[in-house]
Amino acid sequence: MNQDRRDRLRDAAIAVLAQEGGRGLTHRAVDAAAAVPTGTAKNYFPTRDALLRGAAERCAEQYRALAQTLAGDGQERGPEAESGPGPETGPGSGPGLGPGLGPAPADAAQLAALLAGLLRDTAGPGRTRVLAYLELQAAAARRPWLAALLDPVAAADFTAHAHLLRAAGLAAGPERARALTLALHGAVPHLLTGAPATLAATGLDDLDRFTRELLASVCEEEDR
Numbered sequence: 001m002n003q004d005r006r007d008r009l010r011d012a013a014i015a016v017l018a019q020e021g022g023r024g025l026t027h028r029a030v031d032a033a034a035a036v037p038t039g040t041a042k043n044y045f046p047t048r049d050a051l052l053r054g055a056a057e058r059c060a061e062q063y064r065a066l067a068q069t070l071a072g073d074g075q076e077r078g079p080e081a082e083s084g085p086g087p088e089t090g091p092g093s094g095p096g097l098g099p100g101l102g103p104a105p106a107d108a109a110q111l112a113a114l115l116a117g118l119l120r121d122t123a124g125p126g127r128t129r130v131l132a133y134l135e136l137q138a139a140a141a142r143r144p145w146l147a148a149l150l151d152p153v154a155a156a157d158f159t160a161h162a163h164l165l166r167a168a169g170l171a172a173g174p175e176r177a178r179a180l181t182l183a184l185h186g187a188v189p190h191l192l193t194g195a196p197a198t199l200a201a202t203g204l205d206d207l208d209r210f211t212r213e214l215l216a217s218v219c220e221e222e223d224r
Helices: 003-020 027-034 040-044 048-070 108-123 127-140 144-167 174-193 196-202 207-218
Strands: none
Touching: 003 027, 003 040, 003 048, 003 127, 027 040, 027 048, 048 127, 048 144, 108 127, 108 144, 108 174, 108 207, 127 144, 127 174, 144 174, 174 196, 174 207
């Protein structure tokens, strides 16, 4: 089997999921997106579930690569880089995270800037990846095998964000990592939609301010 062509088909499946949604994922659509002869995708992925699995596995591979970057460029490596998928972001993804982050942030200001950049990537260069991941999550609600495949991808976000909080010298208990991760995940659909009134109401119209305020809220002193 030609691995380069297989990867090309998996990337095409991600592009189709992002552009057409789950119902648009067909062998013919993947062939067209990959610019290969009709029937090629079916040779590599005989069923539609096989296409979904291929796309999900590709997302997980991208996610693992980003988890290693999030662990810090040559710095302390968190368990997310050892044990399995972490965020091609994110949230994601996790769903919203993007590659090439460089060294872990050294303080709250650097972490806020990093998170703002990750959120910008959601509606920019990472839009295709994030939309595809959300379509896979929707399909996983009806396919337990797919849910099991995506589970470590989503779960690793919590570990990755705990590592980033620690690297920045901030309180990084499980409850803070959960609050930060869920807030970032919750921002993703609004950023993808881009509705101005909603962005203004949520504070997502100014991502630098949003991430600064989010960190301040998540990491406030326990006894306040």
